[in-house]
Amino acid sequence: MKQVTTIHDIAKKSGYSASTVSRVLNRKKHVSTETRQAIQQVIEELDYVPSDIARDLSRGKTLNIGFVLPNTKHPFFTEILTGAIDAAFKTPYHLVILPSEYDEEKEIEYLEQLRSNAYDGLIFTSHGVPLEKLAEYTKYGPIICCEDPYDVPISAVYAKRRIALTEAFTWLKEKQYNNVGFFLSREEKLSATSKETLGAYRRIFKNEPEKELVKTGVTTYKDGYQAAKEWVENGIVPEVIFSNGDDIVTGARQYYLDHNLPLPFLVGQEDQLSSQLLNISTIDYQFTEIGRQAFELVLKAEGIEKIGIPSTFIVR
Amino acid sequence: MKQVTTIHDIAKKSGYSASTVSRVLNRKKHVSTETRQAIQQVIEELDYVPSDIARDLSRGKTLNIGFVLPNTKHPFFTEILTGAIDAAFKTPYHLVILPSEYDEEKEIEYLEQLRSNAYDGLIFTSHGVPLEKLAEYTKYGPIICCEDPYDVPISAVYAKRRIALTEAFTWLKEKQYNNVGFFLSREEKLSATSKETLGAYRRIFKNEPEKELVKTGVTTYKDGYQAAKEWVENGIVPEVIFSNGDDIVTGARQYYLDHNLPLPFLVGQEDQLSSQLLNISTIDYQFTEIGRQAFELVLKAEGIEKIGIPSTFIVR
DNA sequence: TTGAAAGCGATACCAT
DNA sequence: ATGGTATCGCTTTCAA
Numbered sequence A, B: 001m002k003q004v005t006t007i008h009d010i011a012k013k014s015g016y017s018a019s020t021v022s023r024v025l026n027r028k029k030h031v032s033t034e035t036r037q038a039i040q041q042v043i044e045e046l047d048y049v050p051s052d053i054a055r056d057l058s059r060g061k062t063l064n065i066g067f068v069l070p071n072t073k074h075p076f077f078t079e080i081l082t083g084a085i086d087a088a089f090k091t092p093y094h095l096v097i098l099p100s101e102y103d104e105e106k107e108i109e110y111l112e113q114l115r116s117n118a119y120d121g122l123i124f125t126s127h128g129v130p131l132e133k134l135a136e137y138t139k140y141g142p143i144i145c146c147e148d149p150y151d152v153p154i155s156a157v158y159a160k161r162r163i164a165l166t167e168a169f170t171w172l173k174e175k176q177y178n179n180v181g182f183f184l185s186r187e188e189k190l191s192a193t194s195k196e197t198l199g200a201y202r203r204i205f206k207n208e209p210e211k212e213l214v215k216t217g218v219t220t221y222k223d224g225y226q227a228a229k230e231w232v233e234n235g236i237v238p239e240v241i242f243s244n245g246d247d248i249v250t251g252a253r254q255y256y257l258d259h260n261l262p263l264p265f266l267v268g269q270e271d272q273l274s275s276q277l278l279n280i281s282t283i284d285y286q287f288t289e290i291g292r293q294a295f296e297l298v299l300k301a302e303g304i305e306k307i308g309i310p311s312t313f314i315v316r
Numbered sequence C: 001t002t003g004a005a006a007g008c009g010a011t012a013c014c015a016t
Numbered sequence D: 001a002t003g004g005t006a007t008c009g010c011t012t013t014c015a016a
Helices: A007-014 A018-025 A033-045 A052-059 A075-089 A104-115 A131-140 A161-174 A192-205 A221-233 A246-258 A273-278 A287-300 B007-014 B018-025 B033-045 B052-059 B075-089 B104-115 B131-140 B161-174 B192-205 B221-233 B246-258 B273-278 B287-300
Strands: A064-069 A094-099 A121-124 A143-145 A155-160 A180-183 A240-242 A265-267 A282-284 A306-310 A312-314 B064-069 B094-099 B121-124 B143-145 B155-160 B180-183 B240-242 B265-267 B282-284 B306-310 B312-314
Touching (some): A007 A018, A075 B075, A094 B075, A161 A192, A180 A221, A221 A246, A246 B273, A287 A306, B007 B018, B064 B104, B075 B094, B104 B121, B155 B161, B161 B282, B180 B192, B246 B265, B287 B306
Parallel strands (some): A064 A094, A240 A265, B064 B094
8 A cells, every 4th residue: 555644654753742733734723833833844844645534534524525416418417516516616525426327226325325424415416216215314414405395304406497487388378379399308297397397387378288299208409309300290280399408499490490391489498508599588497506506505504495596487 | 423333333233243244345255155144134234334434544545536627617628527427427436526727726735635545546627737747646646637748647538639620720721711810718828729729720821820810718608709899890800710619609600690790711619519500610529538538547547548539620 | 264453544532 | 732542434464
């Protein structure tokens, strides 16, 4: 093993004890100025750096926050991550990326690691295990999730999707749009987001979306293109396409353009560059802001707190 | 402090010693099948999880790879990160995000932490301290950088920018384009990338780029917009804008469109969605691939290896 | 095959 | 103000 200089080397060479060296290291008081200087000097001479691991073990703290994310394909995850990184910049804490792929075993593993003090806290951007399970583990350390937990007792920072969804559908209704088609990533029963989207539609339009106008499993530019194609080929002509992402609806748009077909009214989500460039209406959920606040909240670690971040509908 | 069940609790309850429990935990041999089972049983009964920190301290290894990145604004960094996360998915290693903001002190801190075994390896997407300094620290553990290190003895995975740059300028020259304007992020003397870009131009065009046609400090869509504006207002009319990013050149494009001015020929970099959508020529550097390979390389940790990833010029 | 004991490198309490 | 010592939880010789 690599030979490292330890606190004891400093102690011996300086003539003081390890305890005193530790005090100097941690800028504690009860150390005379001369002692402090003498020890500092030896530290520099020997080019000594304290071991984080040993400190962690001794203190039972790590200055590490675990950041669980299923993948890096969706801007929801990468933007939350960006926000969290931004927030971590200003603190001595580090972010440890914990990939999950929605795999329950992996998630449990991370939760167990929280239990064994490997992290001072955990942020779940999304999760495969039930929210209730996450909540159970909060007794071992702060856990933040990034969705509205409703009744489940767990801290959360999440997009108040309802606000913008309501705005959007109200606007569409006023403009006399009908036949709204949906691109969703996951089925309604599996995804709270899908549920909320369709729920808002039902509330405003006061009717059930047509089955054939609801497409799930659509998550990329290509998927969007393909989905539009299928609709066109089956003679399905929505007046509006309400999509779960800017890049996705951009794909659909391209299909219509490629075939010289009239464009439906398009609504994206996430206010990314693609919708700005192409002048497509969208919903801004402020994901980076969510990431930022999630990180701040995990450090607070006092009881349960739920923070909703307002969303807005952007008409273009 | 939280009371945790330890290896000794398992030892006591099972009637065996901590050593044996440790052997079971680490799947080592020299443990009889019954003993193993008996201990496994107690582990499950007590719902025991070993402490990573204690293991790390004892072993002097962490299963953590530090990932140093200046910020999350530029796709160069976020895409490399995405690639690295992808690669980490398949391994037991974790990625620890280390924000640097090009701050030398922070970078040194991370290097020192490598020295003190806080990480098993370090990936530098970019750096403020000189490459030589990074190279010095390789004796404490594997370090990978994401640029061509030329003579400096350090492992690297980087874009072979020269290939695509040569293609691009050759193409432009053949098409009789002149008056090439540049958007760069940092000055030529500070940035290897800028140097390589202008160097390729000089090589092909056999002349010096005009001073007023080289703009530095341009890194975002807005910067691009602003830069175009300044040129227009000063009567500077490039035939080509060669930009350091798709989103950036997209900003310039917008300015010309907003003012009904003829568009210069545009070249972006990174092959992002924006250039695809707007049909802008670009250079594909395959950053996610670089991230992926950088992670794989840091785990290999045998001597110095330099891997160049080919780049391509995409004409649109 | 199993166990005892000595680290790993710090911190923190209790004396002095 | 300083030092001694136990402790954190696990790994790893070395003996038995």
